[in-house]
Amino acid sequence: MAGTRWTETVGRLGGAVYDYGVEREWLARPAGRLLWGTDTGLLYGTIDSIRDLPVGAAVLDVPCGGGVALRGLRPGIRYVGADISTGMLERTRRQAGRLGLAVELREADVAALPFADGEFDLCVTFNGLHCLPDPPIAVREMARCVRPGGRIVGDTIVRGAGLRQDVAIGMFRRAGLFGPGGTVAAVERWLDGAGLRIDRLHMSGAVVHFAATRPGVTGS
Template sequence: MSGWAGSRLPARVYDFGVEREWLARPAGALLWGTDTRLMYETIRTIGALPPGAAVLDVPCGGGLALRGTRPGQDLRYVAADISPVMLARTRAQATRLRREVTVMTADVTRLPFQDNGFDLCVCFNGLHCLPDPAAAVREITRCLKVGGRLVGDTIVRGAGRRQDLAIGAFHRFGLFGPGRTVDEVERWFTDGGLRVDRLELSGAVAHFAATR
């Protein structure tokens, strides 16, 4: 993830697109052959959580998932990322939305949280950036309560030559890991101790929901 941690430009370009649904939809279709509405629909489900629920957003990026929270929802929301650039953008997003959020630096493969601490982990557009996403899933699982859920999405290989070439290019620039298939994604969850409730492929994007 060195490209994300050390440069402001990738963060700005990514946030500019993903924060605007009207722009993300054609961009997602063009680059990844995906329907980005699936991601935003999942994000909106955060608003259904009951008061007092504990949410871990990792890697939080620029705070995209915060748009799914509601005013006065009274969540314990922790946003973690290894990139200071992304954390600064998350803080700004929380301020704009007037949300109470704990923002902290953390490596998703070595999270500084106790076992069984969160009801929900959201992980959007992050696992494909990691060199060892399976280790990240195991660590996230450790931090979930029994019955807690992991939801999000990740880009995968195998959807088409164009998408695989794009994954390879992002990998060379240090923005992506080497790229995995949807079958490998499923194994991250099952080997990590999660039950897969949903694994839906839309172009090169795998949308997932899993329960500990």
């Protein structure tokens, strides 16, 4: 019981520290270089591209964490943030309020998302898959929730980029902040296994950025 409370406390603290950093690009850029050897500008560029969606498009953000994806949102786009942590959902709610955005938030397990098949045009998943206990199942659920022709875009930390990064991943796993994770080859298998067509798979340090499309056309 004490171990569970410790894990929960560490998880909340880790989430708060991560959110503080990722919400401040000036801080995230050097931290990303130092810890993961990555260019966090790739993350922010992907987030900013959300605003290119047409008015009326629907976006699922899972796990939404503290709502970093909101910086790419614009009026007229439906945003649904899902996370198993009520604390993270509350952080997203506050962030949306600061930005003056209307959002929908759902407490949900990524392994069993409470959304209809093909409900969304885009699913984004930023810095979350490496924290989950079963990433392949999570990716399959995300794929189910996007329409034919819809996309899944995101990133995740992977093993194999270098000894320093692998040691850091091991430390985060022992602290209960990371799940089993995988390698870049594993990420490719997760996407393939979900029936997705991989459009982009780019490694920057220990972070893999990916984009994939659910084959087919709406109404076919």
